[in-house]
Structures are given as C-alpha cells and as structure tokens.
Amino acid sequence: MSCDDGYVDDPGAPQKPEVPEHVQDAIRTLIEWSGDDPTREGLIDTPKRVGRAWLEYCQGYQEDPAIHLSRVFEEVGGYDEIVLLKDIPFQSHCEHHMAPITGKAAIAYLPKNKVVGISKLARVLHGFARRLQIQERLTAEVASCIWDNLEPHGVAVVIEAQHGCMTGRGVRTPGVNMVTSRLCGCFLDDQRSRKEVLSLMGYG
Numbered sequence: 214m215s216c217d218d219g220y221v222d223d224p225g226a227p228q229k230p231e232v233p234e235h236v237q238d239a240i241r242t243l244i245e246w247s248g249d250d251p252t253r254e255g256l257i258d259t260p261k262r263v264g265r266a267w268l269e270y271c272q273g274y275q276e277d278p279a280i281h282l283s284r285v286f287e288e289v290g291g292y293d294e295i296v297l298l299k300d301i302p303f304q305s306h307c308e309h310h311m312a313p314i315t316g317k318a319a320i321a322y323l324p325k326n327k328v329v330g331i332s333k334l335a336r337v338l339h340g341f342a343r344r345l346q347i348q349e350r351l352t353a354e355v356a357s358c359i360w361d362n363l364e365p366h367g368v369a370v371v372i373e374a375q376h377g378c379m380t381g382r383g384v385r386t387p388g389v390n391m392v393t394s395r396l397c398g399c400f401l402d403d404q405r406s407r408k409e410v411l412s413l414m415g416y417g
C-alpha cells in the first residue's frame with residue numbers, strides 16, 4: 214500500500230515543489246533518531262514527501278488571512294442578527310510537538326455595516342490554523358482578525374480540538390477535547406448577546 218501525496222503525473226497538475234537537500238537530511242536524521250533506517254526502501258522518498266507535506270500543513274505562513282475579509286458588502290439590508298458558521302473542520306499543528314491538532318470551530322459575528330461571504334470566515338480560520346500553533350492563540354487570532362477588519366458589534370469564536378501530542382504520546386488520552394473561546398464586543402459585555410450566541414453555537 215502506498216499513500217497519495219496529492220501530486221499526480223499529469224502535466225496540468227501543480228508541480229511538486231523541490232525539497233532542498235538539507236531539509237531532506239533533517240528528516241533522515243529524525244527517522245534515524247526514531248529508530249528506523251532512512252536508507253531502507255520504504256523510506257527512501259519519505260524525506261521529500263515529508264518536506265512537501267510540511268509546506269502544505271504550514272501554508273498559512275504564505276498568506277495574510279485578513280485578505281479574505283477585504284471584500285465586504287456594506288449593504289446589509291437592515292440585517293442586524295448574528296451571522297454564524299459552525300462545525301468548521303480544521304487541522305493545525307501544535308508548536309510544542311509539531312503534532313496534529315484536529316477539531317472544529319464555530320465563528321460568529323454581529324455585523325454593524327460590513328458583511329463578508331460566509332466561506333471567508335472558514336478561510337480566515339485555515340489561514341491561521343495552517344501554521345505552528347497553540348489552540349488559545351489560534352482562537353484569539355481568528356477573533357481579532359474579524360474584529361479588526363469587519364468592525365462588527367461583536368465576535369465569538371469557539372474552538373474544540375483534539376491534540377495529537379496528548380492522544381498519541383504523553384498521557385495518551387484519546388477522545389479528550391480541549392475547548393477555547395474568545396468573545397469580543399457585545400458578546401463579551403452583554404450577557405444576553407453572549408447567551409444567545411453561545412446557545413446558537415450549541416454551548417447554551
């Protein structure tokens with residue numbers, strides 16, 4: 214069995230990025246350190262694959278997530294209710310172990326006079342998630358990006374995730390979700406708004 218690294222032998226497909234020799238060497242060192250032989254057949258191309266995979270996991274470094282909020286609609290037609298996107302799946306990597314963080318996010322805002330296409334909220338999330346992260350900072354970065362760029366009445370971000378560094382090593386506790394939240398504006402200051410948004414998200 215072999216696994217797909219997302220690149221196919223089709224001239225129209227994206228070119229595989231070159232993985233410099235020193236990066237491959239680093240991965241060989243890690244394989245050796247883990248107890249295996251980087252020269253055995255199954256591992257020969259692994260350093261290249263891992264190098265490319267990490268470029269993808271950390272694609273967020275190539276972008277400023279705020280760019281997704283630059284195209285706003287200012288005519289909200291008197292809409293003054295909460296906009297909520299929930300159960301957005303994402304993957305990130307923890308900066309302490311470079312282990313996967315897998316989870317879902319709920320992102321809500323109460324617009325003042327700017328709204329964005331709903332998929333843009335997910336793009337902002339992925340822009341910050343595709344970096345080395347801690348869940349607390351990821352949650353805060355998504356919230357402030359929306360807060361600063363849409364200038365809404367309120368922003369609420371709740372992230373629930375499992376950490377590979379907890380499920381696969383250390384205390385080895387699968388099935389434990391870590392929940393973080395960041396509330397701004399009316400969702401922070403006004404108890405009724407906070408209750409409303411959290412219950413819409415399913416945390417009421």
Ligand SMILES: [Zn+2]
Pocket residue numbers: 307308309310311312376378379
């Ligand atoms: Zn970790």
